Amino acid sequence: MEVPAKSFFKLSETIACSICKQNIVLYEAAKSKYTVCPSCYSYLHIISITECRLSKKLDQPEKVLVLKLGSTANIHGTEFKVIAYLEKKEANTSYAWREYILTSPDKGYVTLSEFDGHWNFIAGEDFLPDYKAPISYGLSIGYKDVEYKLFNRYTPIVTAMLGEVDWDVVNERIKATEYIAPPFMVVKEVSKANNQTNYYIGEYLDAEVIADAFKIDKNDLPKQIGIGANQPSKAFDRWTASLKITGAAIILVLLFHLLFNAIKPEKELINDDFLIVYDTKGGPDSFRSFITPSFTLDDESSNIEFEIASAVDNNWLETTIVLVNESDNKTWEVSKGIEYYHGTEDGESWSEGSTKESVVLSEIPKGKYHLNVYPSSGDVFRNNLYIKAVSNVTMWGNTITTILLLCIFPAICWLLMRNYEKRRWNNSDFSPFVNGE
């Protein structure tokens, strides 16, 4: 016969309310020192299991508890029981939130706080075996080598409560400061009574995790509004991942660039100043065409850059260059003009254009080639045309274009991440996005 598993938690006990005489269920009777009567909402100091005294009269909770007192859940591998529910608000503001106090048999209290449907699992140093005291840097603090930025400062006030705790939670006066590094948060609490400082570490929990842990329907949990203070950002994950992978890709592209330069070095095919002669029989501006010496392309496929130059002076020269494959007569034809004008106007000298230009042909197959050159110029006395042809020229345009294309996605991710963070920090008085920028 199977032996039923024993609960980690002690059985509940009851105590009579000293005001309305109704029974109050205590889940941690041996430990608890304060409780609230669920009938008259009296905040009671437990003297003994048979006696309690009124400490304060509280309001009825405004919200319905989504995590029932006494219910249990397993969070981060630890079994917890809900023993108290608190409604708190920020002094002098309308900001209100809810807190569920959970206890575990051996690790003490933790808090599940809920604000606008965003949940935080908050634990003190007793619960954190690798806890190290945070170091304060003014507007930020360091905890385990991570910088947490100041997000909020406030004085919490308990407006309603149900359940029990072992300290005077309603009457304690503390000043709380929250620092965030999503999905974590450090909460600094300074007691106004004795200036004692305590730190608590919060971790954002998805509503699904809460629903699964307490075995309740997610739709019964408060609907999420806006972005939680330490809600993890998918946009941030995308941005950091894309930044790293794009950095690696850019290095790879630059290595490819160097590799191509090494395995396909530049080769000079033509480097000559050609004599050009005005053709009196041709049309206006016509010069006699000419053929360059042959050259060979050894690589299966290469690019060719032509640089053309002529010392035109307040004039122009245009040439059509036809690359001819001598084995199959396939041709590639490009035209390019050179023009250079200068002068003085109103005492200021000016110039425009250039005496040289370049053109690039790509994917030219292996073979023996020559150029047919058809020059024309407005200067009938022009007598030279410099042509330089180089194969396998470095294609910086390809490299820079590829790098820019690779940068587009991280740039979009950065904008989305920044927009997300701006929305997050809209809820803070300490936003780094000053004036919404």
Add this chain to the structure above:
Amino acid sequence: MNLKPIKYYLILLLAFIGFYGYSGLKGRAYFPDKVEKNTEFNGNKSHSGHVNRFYHK
């Protein structure tokens, strides 16, 4: 490093690098000058020089 959020970008990234590598090996410029192919011997093209044409073979 979690690459799941950028899995589609990874495909695009590999395509960019692949195309860059292919272009580098083939000598393909992303922005070549305007080229007209096989104009010299098809008989319907005249050059600005208005001069003699070269014929081969």
